[in-house]
Amino acid sequence: MQAEIITIGDEILIGQIIDSNSAFIAKELNKIGVSIYQITSVQDDKEHILEALRQANERSQLIIMTGGLGPTKDDITKHTLCTYFDDVLVQDEKVLTHIEMLFAKYISTPISDLNRNQALVPSKAMVLHNAYGTAPGLWMENNGAVFLSLPGVPFEMKNLIANEVIPRVVKKFERPHIIHRTLMTYGMGESAVANTIENWEDSLPGFIKLAYLPSLGRVRLRLSAKGNDRLELERELERQIGLVKPLLGDIFYGEEEDGSIETLVGKLLTQKGMTLATAESFTGGKIAERVTAVPGASNYFKGTIVSYATETKVRLLGIEQALIDKHSVVSEEVAVAMAKKVKKLLDTDFSVATTGNAGPSKGDSDAEVGTVYIAVSTPHHTFAQKFTMGNHRERISQKSVNKAFELLQKEILNF
Amino acid sequence: MQAEIITIGDEILIGQIIDSNSAFIAKELNKIGVSIYQITSVQDDKEHILEALRQANERSQLIIMTGGLGPTKDDITKHTLCTYFDDVLVQDEKVLTHIEMLFAKYISTPISDLNRNQALVPSKAMVLHNAYGTAPGLWMENNGAVFLSLPGVPFEMKNLIANEVIPRVVKKFERPHIIHRTLMTYGMGESAVANTIENWEDSLPGFIKLAYLPSLGRVRLRLSAKGNDRLELERELERQIGLVKPLLGDIFYGEEEDGSIETLVGKLLTQKGMTLATAESFTGGKIAERVTAVPGASNYFKGTIVSYATETKVRLLGIEQALIDKHSVVSEEVAVAMAKKVKKLLDTDFSVATTGNAGPSKGDSDAEVGTVYIAVSTPHHTFAQKFTMGNHRERISQKSVNKAFELLQKEILNF
Numbered sequence: 001m002q003a004e005i006i007t008i009g010d011e012i013l014i015g016q017i018i019d020s021n022s023a024f025i026a027k028e029l030n031k032i033g034v035s036i037y038q039i040t041s042v043q044d045d046k047e048h049i050l051e052a053l054r055q056a057n058e059r060s061q062l063i064i065m066t067g068g069l070g071p072t073k074d075d076i077t078k079h080t081l082c083t084y085f086d087d088v089l090v091q092d093e094k095v096l097t098h099i100e101m102l103f104a105k106y107i108s109t110p111i112s113d114l115n116r117n118q119a120l121v122p123s124k125a126m127v128l129h130n131a132y133g134t135a136p137g138l139w140m141e142n143n144g145a146v147f148l149s150l151p152g153v154p155f156e157m158k159n160l161i162a163n164e165v166i167p168r169v170v171k172k173f174e175r176p177h178i179i180h181r182t183l184m185t186y187g188m189g190e191s192a193v194a195n196t197i198e199n200w201e202d203s204l205p206g207f208i209k210l211a212y213l214p215s216l217g218r219v220r221l222r223l224s225a226k227g228n229d230r231l232e233l234e235r236e237l238e239r240q241i242g243l244v245k246p247l248l249g250d251i252f253y254g255e256e257e258d259g260s261i262e263t264l265v266g267k268l269l270t271q272k273g274m275t276l277a278t279a280e281s282f283t284g285g286k287i288a289e290r291v292t293a294v295p296g297a298s299n300y301f302k303g304t305i306v307s308y309a310t311e312t313k314v315r316l317l318g319i320e321q322a323l324i325d326k327h328s329v330v331s332e333e334v335a336v337a338m339a340k341k342v343k344k345l346l347d348t349d350f351s352v353a354t355t356g357n358a359g360p361s362k363g364d365s366d367a368e369v370g371t372v373y374i375a376v377s378t379p380h381h382t383f384a385q386k387f388t389m390g391n392h393r394e395r396i397s398q399k400s401v402n403k404a405f406e407l408l409q410k411e412i413l414n415f
Numbered sequence: 416m417q418a419e420i421i422t423i424g425d426e427i428l429i430g431q432i433i434d435s436n437s438a439f440i441a442k443e444l445n446k447i448g449v450s451i452y453q454i455t456s457v458q459d460d461k462e463h464i465l466e467a468l469r470q471a472n473e474r475s476q477l478i479i480m481t482g483g484l485g486p487t488k489d490d491i492t493k494h495t496l497c498t499y500f501d502d503v504l505v506q507d508e509k510v511l512t513h514i515e516m517l518f519a520k521y522i523s524t525p526i527s528d529l530n531r532n533q534a535l536v537p538s539k540a541m542v543l544h545n546a547y548g549t550a551p552g553l554w555m556e557n558n559g560a561v562f563l564s565l566p567g568v569p570f571e572m573k574n575l576i577a578n579e580v581i582p583r584v585v586k587k588f589e590r591p592h593i594i595h596r597t598l599m600t601y602g603m604g605e606s607a608v609a610n611t612i613e614n615w616e617d618s619l620p621g622f623i624k625l626a627y628l629p630s631l632g633r634v635r636l637r638l639s640a641k642g643n644d645r646l647e648l649e650r651e652l653e654r655q656i657g658l659v660k661p662l663l664g665d666i667f668y669g670e671e672e673d674g675s676i677e678t679l680v681g682k683l684l685t686q687k688g689m690t691l692a693t694a695e696s697f698t699g700g701k702i703a704e705r706v707t708a709v710p711g712a713s714n715y716f717k718g719t720i721v722s723y724a725t726e727t728k729v730r731l732l733g734i735e736q737a738l739i740d741k742h743s744v745v746s747e748e749v750a751v752a753m754a755k756k757v758k759k760l761l762d763t764d765f766s767v768a769t770t771g772n773a774g775p776s777k778g779d780s781d782a783e784v785g786t787v788y789i790a791v792s793t794p795h796h797t798f799a800q801k802f803t804m805g806n807h808r809e810r811i812s813q814k815s816v817n818k819a820f821e822l823l824q825k826e827i828l829n830f
Contacts, residue, residue: 011628013451014595015442016637020433022456027430036428038463039456041437048453055470070627071606109607153629155807180429191486192524213426214485214568222431284707285700288721292699295774295808297723303731304721306703312718312761346727359710392570393710 001173002037003029004056008049008068008077009152012041021066021157028161033175034062044068049080053147061145062169067152069135071114077149078138081122084147085140089120092127092136099134125149128164132156137164146172177230181237182213182256183221185248186406190214193221197247200240207233208240218402220256253409261405262290268412269300274349276408278304279317279342281329281355282372286401302346307338317341330355330367335375335384343377350412351377352404356389358396372400378411416588417452418444419471423464423483423492424567427456436481436572443576448590449477459483464495468562476560477584482567484550486529492564493553496537499562500555504535507542507551514549540564543579547571552579561587592645596652597628597671598636600663601821605629608636612662615655622648623655633817635671668821676820677705683827684715689764691823693719694732694757696744696770697787701816717761722753732756745770745782750790750799758792765827766792767819768799773811787815791822794830 005025011017019041026036037060042048049068056063068077082088096119103111118134121127128137128148133156138149148165150157185193190212194201201210207227213220223240225233245252254264269276278287288304291297307313310329314321319337327333338353356372369391375384387403389396420440426432434456441451452475457463464483471478483492497503511534518526533549536542543552543563548571553564563580565572600608605627609616616625622642628635638655640648660667669679684691693702703719706712722728725744729736734752742748753768771787784806790799802818804811 010624010626011637012438013441013454014445014639015438015440015451016595016597016628018433018435018438019454023427023430023433025430026428030429036430037458038467039428039434041454043452052453070629071609107604109604109610112606112610114606114609155810180431182431189522189524191527191529194486194529195524195527209425211425212485213431222426224429280700282707284712285695285703285719285721288700288723289704292697292721292723293809297699302724303727304700304719304723305731306700306707306719306721308703308707308713308719309717315762316718316720316760345731347730394708395570 001062001175002035002060003062003064004037004060005039006049006052006056006063006065007039007041007152008044008065009041010044013043021152021154024154024158025064025066025161028166029062029169030178030180032166032170033178034169034173035178044076046076046080046083049077050084053080053084057142057145061173062148063145064148064150064165066150066157069118069149069151071112071118071134075118075120075135078120078122081125081138081140081147081149085122085124085142087122087124090123092119092121094129095119095121095127095136098129102134128160130156130160131163132159139168176226176228177233179225179230179233179237181223181241183223183241183244183248183252184218184254184256184261185221185251186218186253186402187251188219190219193219193248193251197221197244200244200247204240205236208236253406260290261402261409263294265405265409265412266291266294266297266300268409269350270296272412272415274412274415275300275302275347277302277342277346277348277351279338279351279353280304280306281308281313281338281353282358283354283397283401283404284308286397287352287354287404290401290405302348305342305345313338317345328366330357330371330373332373332375332384332386335373336377336382339375339377339382339384349379350408352408353377353384354400354404356387356396356400358393359391370396372396374400374404374407376404376407376411379415416449416477416590417475418449418477418479419452419475420454421464421467421471421478421480422454422456422567423459423480424456425459428458436567436569439569439573440479440481440576443581444477444584445593445595447581447585448593449584449588450593459491461491461495461498464492465499468495468499472557472560476588477563478560479563479565479580481565481572484533484564484566486527486533486549490533490535490550493535493537496540496553496555496562496564500537500539500557502537502539505538507534507536509544510534510536510542510551513544517549543575545571545575546578547574554580554583591641591643592648594640594645594648594652596638596656598638598656598659598663598667599633599669599671599676600636600666601633601668601817602666603634605634608634608663608666612636612659615659615662619655620651623651668824675705676817676824678709680820680824680827681706681709681712681715683824684765685711687827687830689827689830690715690717690762692717692757692761692763692766694753694766694768695719695721696723696728696753696768697773698769698812698816698819699723701812702767702769702819705816705820717763720757720760728753732760743781745772745786745788747788747790747799747801750788751792751797754790754792754797754799764794765823767823768792769815769819771802771804771811771815773808774806785811787811789815789819789822791819791826793826
């Protein structure tokens with residue numbers, strides 16, 4: 001049994017929006033052992049959608065459509081489903097009541113016929129309740145195959161998948177177990193990692209697949225086990241991970257299931273009851289943003305000073321102008337001073353500081369584009385490291401943020 | 416003439432990565448008048464890729480594949496192309512030299528055969544130089560149709576598209592003109608906007624399509640004109656936009672072509688030679704991050720204080736504890752004080768401050784989850800507005816950041 005996703009909407013095909021819905025749906029289905037065979041993005045065009053449906057129907061038993069609903073899209077997906085299933089639209093009273101309630105409660109503008117028409121659904125469809133929006137989800141069956149239509153608005157779609165779709169799919173289909181575990185490494189390139197674990201990889205059993213996922217100075221190793229005996233899969237994955245960890249050594253820093261590195265850092269700080277502050281120059285608050293994206297960050301994160309202008313480093317952080325003049329604003333000395341100052345100012349146990357040149361121009365220092373210093377201050381000591389992060393503005397800053405978390409995590413582990 | 420994109424890689428189909436490459440490619444091709452008919456994501460599987468190639472070949476004249484290259488993927492795309500074109504792999508000396516140069520210059524680990532094998536290319540392929548990576552781009556032709564294979568690593572792919580692919584596509588294919596203009600609005604829902612401009616929309620000429628793109632409290636209106644007379648298209652778009660702007664009134668705040676709202680704010684501040692600072696609580700540096708993502712931000716952005724902990728508001732911003740005790744940390748008074756203090760501390764013309772509760776728990780105040788105050792301080796005055804942003808942590812903070820830029824832009828326009 002396998003599934004397909006069909007996303008409907010010109011905005012994806014002209015590149016105006018990135019299709020993040022499909023990744024979410026694929027992830028959730030994978031968790032219950034349903035593999036996605038293909039994802040197809042088609043236009044807001046009836047014939048095109050029909051063709052995609054026919055092809056998907058030949059290959060897969062579960063076909064999930066997103067988008068093509070909503071008042072200004074003429075609900076093209078609904079009309080197309082009527083054609084495909086030789087059906088007609090009928091008004092669903094429950095949906096209409098829900099739409100009227102949403103308008104009465106949350107929406108300032110008066111309800112229109114456009115909105116009321118969203119209560120029209122194919123007569124053969126089972127309606128899936130869209131708690132957050134006016135476009136209902138639809139579940140239609142055709143000799144064994146299931147066709148789903150979901151709104152394209154991410155948080156409406158996500159809620160439908162979690163509460164309406166997954167429970168029904170679990171009931172409806174026999175599924176094998178698929179378990180993924182992903183090891184996160186940094187500091188070594190893809191092919192170098194591959195060479196390091198070559199023999200181990202060759203010895204993996206057939207029901208475990210290994211994938212290399214390189215990005216921004218990291219390589220994630222995804223192990224996927226597929227079979228009917230969940231316990232056996234888990235046991236073998238555990239065994240294989242036990243074998244590969246020693247081979248990876250200190251380039252391994254955690255499993256993705258444990259969460260991102262900022263989540264790991266947060267867990268460590270919470271356990272130890274210790275606190276963090278950051279002083280950011282060219283990273284412009286990106287470290288703080290990732291720290292605070294973790295629920296509960298207020299337990300350990302006190303704040304940040306983004307000293308984007310050199311003058312702010314002096315005025316707000318209290319870095320001595322003389323130090324900057326002597327070593328330049330992009331220097332080990334200034335990075336160290338920033339980390340010490342912000343730790344003192346915000347009275348924390350740890351701090352991270354960044355100074356560097358992300359380009360495009362050289363800015364307040366003579367440092368080459370891509371030259372960055374990252375400093376970490378702990379209750380015991382403060383140090384800064386120099387890195388050369390290439391010449392791509394966005395990547396320089398992303399790679400530096402990753403690196404800052406890596407340096408910080410290593411230090412926190414010592415406490 | 417139309418194009419298709421085929422992305423190759425299990426990681427997209429299990430939802431481990433989001434396909435952002437396709438959006439970039441679609442956008443770049445659209446700029447030169449090439450429409451994308453379909454985007455198809457397939458597995459690292461030869462038969463599956465072959466089937467996708469056959470279908471795309473029946474529909475389109477330009478087929479762009481990304482991914483399925485690289486040492487640990489056994490370069491499956493290359494081998495599949497050999498099957499599809501009945502071709503063999505031969506070593507390309509230029510590519511080999513380039514790979515060896517990259518290793519000598521940037522990569523600490525020794526070069527391996529896995530790496531050298533990336534210099535093997537189909538004998539019928541024209542090689543496209545991948546300046547940033549070891550996997551070359553490939554251009555193959557088959558009675559009028561062009562097949563491209565590009566690496567999946569975004570910054571390598573982007574460089575290939577811009578410097579190797581676009582110029583050749585422009586030479587190779589006759590193309591109509593496609594011009595998009597996107598009007599950005601906020602403060603009104605999708606169907607309410609639709610009602611407001613209904614008559615205008617109905618009177619649009621056939622060669623102009625209108626699309627509504629709602630997201631996070633905004634609706635973008637995309638006008639797409641397609642035809643052979645570029646000047647005529649531009650003239651008519653200009654005329655239609657002149658007609659619709661008055662209908663939209665003050666919910667219109669700019670065109671996407673002018674850039675994001677943070678770019679617009681940056682342009683305004685640069686023109687006026689004025690400066691900005693922010694004090695952020697629950698937004699955790701997101702405003703600063705977006706401000707500094709704009710190249711040249713150092714001309715007007717001085718810095719940020721992320722006072723995530725209440726204590727930091729007192730210690731670093733110098734907010735009086737008494738004020739917080741009296742009004743609570745999530746209040747109009749505290750937001751106003753934050754904006755005033757940070758403006759003074761960093762000596763800027765404008766400042767923005769945020770305080771609120773993004774959940775999941777209530778945190779340092781009694782404010783309901785979703786209650787936020789956003790303050791703006793100008794050379795003339797300081798004010799704060801209260802908003803209720805729902806109960807979705809990520810959306811609360813994203814919507815607040817958008818709103819902050821909107822309030823700020825309106826104020827800057829008065830100077």
